[in-house]
Amino acid sequence: MKKYIVPILLTSLLLTQNACNQEYLNPSAASEQQVVNSPDGLVTLVNGLQYRYTFGRTGVIYNAVAASGLATRELRVLNAGNTDELFLEQGFASVQGSNVVVRNLWTSAQLTRATADIVLANADRVITDPGLKSGVVAYAAIFRALSLGTLAQFFEQAPITSGTNAAFVPRAQLLAAAIQQLEAAATLVAATPPSAAFTARVPAGIDIPNTIQALIARYALFAGDNDKAIAAAGRVNLAVRSSFAFDDNTRNPVFETAFSNVNVFAPTNASLGLAGALIPDPADRRLAFYLRSNATAQQNLGTGFYTANNAAVPVYLPGEMLLIRAEAYARKNDLANAVTELNRVLTKTPAQDAWGVGAGLAAYSGPVTQQAVLQEIFRQRQIELAYQGFRLEDSRRFGRPGPDTTPQANAERTRNFLPYPFTERDNNTSTPPTDPS
Structure with missing residues (x-):
């Protein structure tokens, strides 16, 4: 992604908005009129989407992993000087709208969504080449959907458009x-595949047709549309x-931070961070993928997809x-098919997986009841998708013990949703007056 930093920086001040969508104009940058009326300008904006979504400690990836993992006891803070992460680990009322992780997660997702909206509003009018x-x-x-989907995972409500007091x-x-945006994109791509003129000008890594379907599947599941x-x-x-690519200039954010x-x-x-019936099988080969062996007090246990500055992060697995x-x-309640798909995960070996993630275990042998099968699916999601930022969404969707659990020490998640950032509350009168728990 290194070669895409310069062009997006030239337009970033043009498009950077706070929660109330103020504009900050850079006199040395191209004007918005120039950008949105040029195919090259729209391609430049598209290049900036991945940069905005993934960049460092301010991007969505780091903050989604941190917020989800710390609110569900998947992760723990190593240095109490990281006060915003520490408050997320403490959870409950310790998480306020002033929290930097909460603010960065919200802002990066909204800025990515807003930039994608500009591209989508102008592409049909400006670009004549069908493949481009x-x-x-x-x-x-894809990036609009990722942004909206991420907001839905962490916040009870959010604006879906830009504007004063959206x-x-x-x-x-x-x-x-x-989902609607992705389905429209799937129809377009099926009729006219993206051309080499486009793919040569964006960061390598994202497979567009498969990513569209994967994200439809993800968000349809979250929405309860099982079919x-x-x-x-x-x-x-x-x-x-399909992955987000990194290098020594645009670094893997979870590894770097x-x-x-x-x-x-x-x-x-x-x-x-799993306990009781959810504890991984010691023979599970995914543990060696996601955890360092023989870790000492001076070594971070975490590995997985966060092993180097240039380590790619999957968009989906x-x-x-x-x-x-x-x-x-x-x-x-189609338990036969559910167990069939579950077994494809349990028995998959690292060599059989595109990313080397494989449990290599025996097939499911527990009770074939809806409750038991769903619990095993939840367990397998927490292992297969470790540090991917899904555990808070999963915990809530599967009805695991939440913040109202007594005693609180038994809660598997310390929040249901995150509070709205003060930056939004201070600038948008439409912000709900009360934060969710």
Whole structure:
């Protein structure tokens, strides 16, 4: 992604908005009129989407991993000087709208969504080359969906448009908008695949057709549309990788900030923070993938996809698609198909997985009841998708012990949703007057 930093920086001040969508103009940058009326300008904006979404300690990836992991005891803070992360670990009322992790998660997702909206509003009018237009629209749709989906995972409501005092909508509407955008992109890409003229001008890594279907499956599952989730996950080619790329200039954010040191956060323990019936099988080969062996007090346990500055981070994992299908079938009470998909995860070896994530375990042998199968699916999601930022969403969706649990020490998550950032509350009168728990 190194070669895309300069052009996006030239326009970043133009498009940087706070929560109330103020503009900060840079006199040395191209004007908004120039950008939105030029195919090259729209391609430049598209290039900036991944940079905005993934960059460092301010981007969505780091803050989603931190917020989800710390609020569910998947991760623990190593240095109490990281006060915002520490407050997330403490959870409950310690998490306020002033929290920097909460603010960065919200702001990065909203800025990515706002930039994608600009691209989508102008692409059809400005770009005449069909293959270039298809790529630009599909790429913007992916990042718009990722942004809306992330907001829905962590916040009870959020604005879906830009503007002064933009209205908040329920998370169900955020998910529906993400799915609708992706389905429109899927139709476009099927009719006109993105051209080499487009793919040569954006960061390598994201496979557009498979990513679109994977995200439809993910957000349909979160929205409770089990049939759509099953169908979309089944259309994903599990042998194809799709990833966010990094290098020594645009670094893997979780490695750079946390897993490369013993100063910020680390996995809670060698059981990935899972307890009781959820503890991983010691023979599970994924433990060696996600955890350092023989770690000392001076070593961070975390590995997985956060092992180097240039380590790629998957947009989705093959195992996620299998577990989406397993969960959706189980919620339909089609337990035979649910167990079939679950077993594809349990028995998969590292060599059989596009990313090397494999449990290599025996097939499921527990009770074939909806409750038992769903619990095993939840367990497998927490291992297969460790440090991916899904545990808070999963804990809530599966009805695991939450912040109202007595005693609080037994809570598996310390929040249901995050509070709205003060930056939004101070600048947008539409912000709900009360924060969710």
